[in-house]
Each structure stands twice: as C-alpha cells, then as structure tokens.
Amino acid sequence: MAEIVVETTNLTKKYDGFTAVDGLNLHIEEGEIFGFLGPNGAGKTTTLLMLLGLTEPTSGTAQVCGHNPTREPLKVKRLVGYLPEKVGFYEDLTARQNLRYTAELNHLPGREAEEKITDLLTTVGLSKVANQEVRKLSRGMKQRLGIADILVKEPKLAFFDEPTSGIDPEGIGDILNIIAKMAKRGITVIFCSHQLPQVQKICTRVGILAKGRFVAEGPLDRLGRQTLGGGRYRIEIQVSQPTAKLIEFIKGIKGVIDVTVSPESLLVTCDTDLRSQIARTIVDAGGSLLGMKIEEYSLEKIYKKYFRED
Amino acid sequence: MYAVFRKELADHFNSRRFMILFLLALLAAVFAIYVAIQNIRSVVTADTEFIFLKIFTTSGETLPSFLFFISLFIAIIGIALGFDAISSERVSGNLSRLLSQPIYRDAVINGKFLAGLTVLGIIVASLVAIVSGLGLRTIGVPPNSEEVLRLIVFVLISIIYGAFWMALSVLFSVFFNRAATSMLASIGLWIFFAFFMSMIAGAIANARVPIDTNSSLEMITQNVQIAGAIGRISPATLYGEATAALLVPELGSLNPAMMLISTYIAGRMLTPLPFSQSLLLVWPQLVSVVALAAICFAVSYIKFMREEIRSI
Numbered sequence: 001m002a003e004i005v006v007e008t009t010n011l012t013k014k015y016d017g018f019t020a021v022d023g024l025n026l027h028i029e030e031g032e033i034f035g036f037l038g039p040n041g042a043g044k045t046t047t048l049l050m051l052l053g054l055t056e057p058t059s060g061t062a063q064v065c066g067h068n069p070t071r072e073p074l075k076v077k078r079l080v081g082y083l084p085e086k087v088g089f090y091e092d093l094t095a096r097q098n099l100r101y102t103a104e105l106n107h108l109p110g111r112e113a114e115e116k117i118t119d120l121l122t123t124v125g126l127s128k129v130a131n132q133e134v135r136k137l138s139r140g141m142k143q144r145l146g147i148a149d150i151l152v153k154e155p156k157l158a159f160f161d162e163p164t165s166g167i168d169p170e171g172i173g174d175i176l177n178i179i180a181k182m183a184k185r186g187i188t189v190i191f192c193s194h195q196l197p198q199v200q201k202i203c204t205r206v207g208i209l210a211k212g213r214f215v216a217e218g219p220l221d222r223l224g225r226q227t228l229g230g231g232r233y234r235i236e237i238q239v240s241q242p243t244a245k246l247i248e249f250i251k252g253i254k255g256v257i258d259v260t261v262s263p264e265s266l267l268v269t270c271d272t273d274l275r276s277q278i279a280r281t282i283v284d285a286g287g288s289l290l291g292m293k294i295e296e297y298s299l300e301k302i303y304k305k306y307f308r309e310d
Numbered sequence: 311m312y313a314v315f316r317k318e319l320a321d322h323f324n325s326r327r328f329m330i331l332f333l334l335a336l337l338a339a340v341f342a343i344y345v346a347i348q349n350i351r352s353v354v355t356a357d358t359e360f361i362f363l364k365i366f367t368t369s370g371e372t373l374p375s376f377l378f379f380i381s382l383f384i385a386i387i388g389i390a391l392g393f394d395a396i397s398s399e400r401v402s403g404n405l406s407r408l409l410s411q412p413i414y415r416d417a418v419i420n421g422k423f424l425a426g427l428t429v430l431g432i433i434v435a436s437l438v439a440i441v442s443g444l445g446l447r448t449i450g451v452p453p454n455s456e457e458v459l460r461l462i463v464f465v466l467i468s469i470i471y472g473a474f475w476m477a478l479s480v481l482f483s484v485f486f487n488r489a490a491t492s493m494l495a496s497i498g499l500w501i502f503f504a505f506f507m508s509m510i511a512g513a514i515a516n517a518r519v520p521i522d523t524n525s526s527l528e529m530i531t532q533n534v535q536i537a538g539a540i541g542r543i544s545p546a547t548l549y550g551e552a553t554a555a556l557l558v559p560e561l562g563s564l565n566p567a568m569m570l571i572s573t574y575i576a577g578r579m580l581t582p583l584p585f586s587q588s589l590l591l592v593w594p595q596l597v598s599v600v601a602l603a604a605i606c607f608a609v610s611y612i613k614f615m616r617e618e619i620r621s622i
C-alpha cells in the first residue's frame with residue numbers, strides 16, 4: 001500500500017461562527033493527483049491553508065507527510081510546494097532573481113540552483129523573459145513563473161490552487177503535462193480547479209466539496225457509476241453481426257443485467273466490469289468483436305448532478 | 311533569516327526611496343553645517359572645552375542646528391523604511407509564497423528589520439561623518455578623544471531612536487494592508503510626539519500648578535517638573551534629552567527643574583560633565599526608547615505569528 005501523505009481528521013475551520021471547513025476527512029496517497037472541486041466559497045483554499053500551517057484549524061487535526069502543519073511548520077514547508085490562488089512576485093526583480101530567492105530560502109546550493117532555474121524557465125516557457133523584471137510580465141506568464149517556483153524546491157507534495165487561470169489554451173496543455181509528469185516522478189498533487197475537463201484529464205481521484213463538507217469523493221469512474229449509472233457498469237460493444245443468439249449468450253453471462261440493441265452497437269449493463277467475459281463469449285460464439293468501450297462519465301455531468309440535487 | 315536580510319538589504323540599496331532619503335538628509339546636513347559655521351563664533355568662548363561638538367549643536371537665530379535636523383530626519387527615515395514592510399508583501403501576493411517556504415515567520419520580520427536597521431545605520435553614520443569632515447575643514451579644530459567618543463555614542467543612540475520609529479511603522483504595516491494608512495498612522499504619531507506632546511505637557515502642568523511672573527521658585531519648579539515627567543512619555547523628548555546630554559556636556563542635568571534652578575541661581579551653565587557622567591545621565595532615556603521599540607516588536611510578533619496568510 002502506498003504511503004499516506006495527507007491525512008485529516010474532522011478538520012474544521014470556523015470564522016466567527018461561520019463554518020468554512022466542516023469536519024473534513026481527507027486521505028491522499030503518495031503519487032496521486034487529487035482533484036479538489038467545489039463551488040466558490042466551498043472551503044478549498046481554506047483547507048489548503050490549514051495543510052500548510054498558514055492558518056490554524058479551529059478543531060480537528062491535519063498530518064502532512066506525518067507532520068502537524070501547525071506545530072512543525074518548517075518540516076511541512078520543506079516538503080510542500082504551494083501555488084496560491086493569486087500568486088505574486090517581487091515586481092522589481094527579474095523572473096530569474098525571484099526563483100533564485102526561492103532557491104536560497106530552500107538552502108539550495110548556488111551552482112545547482114542556477115542550472116535548475118534555467119531548466120525550469122525553459123520548461124514553463126519563460127526562457128525568453130527570464131531576465132525581465134516581473135512587472136513587465138503578463139498575468140499568464142506570472143502564473144507560469146509560479147509553477148516554476150514550486151518546482152525549484154523539489155517538493156514531495158504540491159498544492160495548486162487554480163493554476164491554469166489566465167493561461168492560454170496551449171499553455172494549459174503544457175501545465176497539465178507538467179503536473180502529470182510530476183505525479184509520474186512520485187510527487188503527490190492536490191489540484192484545486194473549476195475547470196472540470198482539466199481535472200478529468202489528469203486527476204486520479206476527485207473530491208467535491210460543498211459548504212466545507214465532501215459531497216462526493218473517489219476515483220472518477222466510480223463516482224460516475226454511482227451518480228449517473230445507478231451504480232452499474234455500462235459497456236458498449238460493436239460486433240459484426242448482432243444476432244439474437246449472440247445477444248442471448250451475452251445475457252446468459254453471470255452479472256449481466258440488461259442488453260439493449262441499437263443499430264450500431266449493443267449496450268450491456270452489468271454489476272461488475274465484465275469486459276473480458278463478454279469478449280470471450282462473443283469469440284466463443286463465433287462472432288467478431290469490432291470494438292468495446294466501458295462508458296466514461298464526464299466529470300461535468302457528475303458535478304452538475306450533485307449541485308442540482310441541492 | 312540571513313537570506314531575507316540579504317535580499318531586503320539589496321532591495322533597499324536599489325530602491326529610489328533610499329536615494330531620495332539619503333539626498334534629503336544630505337541636503338539638510340549641509341545646510342545645518344552652514345548655519346553652524348555662520349554662528350559658531352558667537353557661542354565659542356576662550357574656555358569652551360568642546361568646540362567640535364558645537365558644529366552639531368549650534369543653531370542660528372531662526373535657523374535650526376544639525377541636532378534638530380537629524381532628530382526629525384531619523385524618525386522620517388525609520389518610518390520610511392518600515393511602513394510597508396509587511397503590507398507590501400501581503401498586497402503583492404508574495405507573502406503566501408514566502409511563508410510557504412521553509413522559514414519561520416519571525417524570520418521575515420527580523421530580516422526586514424535588520425536590513426532597515428543597517429540602512430539606517432549607514433545613513434546616520436555617513437551623515438555624521440560628512441558633517442564632521444566639513445566641520446573639520448572649515449573650523450580647523452580637530453575633535454578630542456572625548457568628543458569622538460561622544461559622537462560615537464550619539465550615532466548609536468540615533469540608530470536606536472530610528473529603530474523605534476521603524477519598529478512602530480512595521481507594527482502598523484502588520485495591521486494595515488494599505489501602505490498609505492500605515493504611513494499616515496506612523497507620521498501622525500510622530501507629529502503628535504515630536505510637536506504636540508510638549509504643548510500638552512505644558513498645558514497639563516499649568517492646569518495643575520498655575521504660574522505667573524510672581525510665582526515662587528517652588529511653584530515654578532513644580533510646574534516644570536510635571537511638564538517634564540509628562541513629556542517623557544514621548545520618545546522624541548527622550549531622544550532630545552539623551553542627545554543634549556551627550557553633545558552639550560555643559561548641560562549638567564536632564565532634570566528640567568534642576569536645569570531651571572541652576573540657570574536661575576547661577577545665571578550660567580554648569581561646568582561640563584565628564585563622559586561617564588553623561589552616559590549615566592542618558593541611560594534611563596536609552597532604556598526607555600529600547601523598551602518602547604521592544605513593545606512595538608512584541609505586538610507585531612503576536613499579531614503576525616498566528617494570523618492567517620491568505621492571498622488577497
């Protein structure tokens with residue numbers, strides 16, 4: 001089992017009577033990209049601040065890599081990179097100087113840091129403006145610089161609070177790639193965003209927050225099945241000749257609930273993921289399988305479903 | 311903390327603010343020494359022991375001395391170096407980023423404060439050096455060793471006094487997000503302490519012990535004593551007394567009543583105090599200013615250490 005890097009128990013934050021985060025229980029394992037969703041004011045940023053020790057929980061506890069962010073802030077901050085919602089830099093310093101300062105604060109040796117900064121500026125597409133003062137950079141460029149700023153300290157864990165706001169479409173692709181790559185290197189990521197397709201693209205698991213509580217939490221396919229598919233798998237099959245006999249065979253597989261026939265395909269509803277059994281059945285019955293796809297649920301639909309019910 | 315200190319110091323030296331402050335202070339110093347040289351003949355007599363110090367304390371009939379100028383400028387420089395220390399980080403969105411790096415929060419305040427202190431020290435020391443140099447060239451009398459000692463202590467006390475105003479403005483920068491608010495609050499307090507405090511002290515003293523031209527010496531003494539005690543709430547008064555004791559050794563005592571009596575009775579200043587006595591005299595003033603700065607610091611810490619850091 002992978003190591004648990006973030007764990008909270010009944011984490012709560014109240015602002016004079018108003019509960020921003022309400023008894024949150026969060027478990028995030030190493031290497032995950034966790035999508036943190038929820039409408040404005042749901043408490044996403046507040047949760048991140050508590051995980052970083054930038055604000056104190058009213059009650060409940062948080063553990064980040066085994067450390068308490070309030071009591072051992074330095075240990076946590078050494079391991080965590082944070083890109084705030086509205087990232088800012090020293091406007092009079094150049095992009096490179098800003099990153100250099102971050103490197104220095106993280107006690108990175110000078111030579112190594114220089115090379116790394118050059119690499120990172122290239123990675124985020126800022127090598128051309130590396131020596132320009134930050135005041136002369138566009139908003140999207142600053143956002144990109146923020147991503148480089150996280151990577152300078154080589155975090156074990158990275159919190160992105162709406163990292164793609166203000167970034168051009170091509171840049172969004174780049175940034176999602178960077179984040180996905182970080183996860184491949186074993187960095188755990190919490191990704192707060194309102195851009196559902198982006199979350200769907202890279203996140204292994206999502207949590208949807210409303211009024212400080214999780215209304216849903218889990219891997220996307222499972223959430224989709226639960227909310228949209230009535231808890232069932234739906235498999236779409238294309239065969240060369242959908243004969244009645246073949247359909248009977250499929251219906252005979254243990255766990256298959258229903259098969260509906262449409263001109264182009266068969267739609268099989270079942271309790272568990274029966275793709276391999278279905279394929280075998282079709283081949284055994286002498287049919288030829290042209291294609292098979294398990295239904296994917298769009299995060300957009302899942303998300304809307306939760307907030308329509310309210 | 312060292313990294314923060316280094317960056318802030320570099321920022322100061324590259325900033326326009328530093329250039330402007332330094333130029334202003336320089337202009338004031340040159341002007342003050344011009345005044346002193348014009349008037350120094352009238353205050354120096356054959357038995358004046360500390361001629362060199364007179365460069366710093368001699369004023370014209372209407373024009374003020376270097377001591378007066380520097381007491382104003384130090385407060386302004388202190389305020390200018392601190393009033394947006396924390397708020398600028400917060401408003402620019404740097405604070406969230408900075409405090410998610412592995413540094414303690416107090417390192418940010420400490421680093422910034424020390425960098426400001428260094429700048430302040432450099433400005434004050436170079437001003438005194440420039441004035442000394444110009445004075446030496448024009449009056450041609452070198453300072454004796456006691457004068458040098460007194461000037462060094464004067465520089466130190468001036469830095470401490472500036473540090474108080476910086477600590478106060480840093481405190482406001484922790485509380486107010488708008489730099490303008492923080493600056494106004496600091497300057498307002500400074501104007502109050504430097505200019506209104508003595509008036510208020512006088513008014514209260516007159517209300518308690520009314521005096522007129524035929525009041526007894528006892529009454530006058532009482533009145534002056536009350537005014538003096540109230541005036542000492544103000545760090546500006548404390549600094550004024552401390553520098554006076556150092557640079558005007560003939561003063562003899564800092565107790566306003568004693569000073570009054572001695573001039574009343576003797577009709578002249580006392581003979582100069584030795585250096586060690588002067589030091590003893592300024593000690594309480596010094597401790598008070600340090601304590602005031604420490605209070606400002608403590609309040610900044612208490613507010614800043616536990617507050618929520620959210621990008622705004």
Ligand SMILES: Nc1ncnc2c1ncn2[C@@H]1O[C@H](COP(=O)(O)OP(=O)(O)OP(=O)(O)O)[C@@H](O)[C@H]1O
Nearest residue numbers: 015018020038039040041042043044045046047085
């Ligand atoms: N300092 C504060 N005092 C009082 N209430 C606050 C404070 N900061 C935040 N809140 C409230 O806490 C709630 C949660 O805020 P938070 O910033 O965590 O939301 P969010 O999920 O990040 O929203 P968004 O998507 O807009 O970024 C909001 O309702 C907000 O009004």
Ligand SMILES: [Mg+2]
Nearest residue numbers: 044045085161
């Ligand atoms: Mg937010």
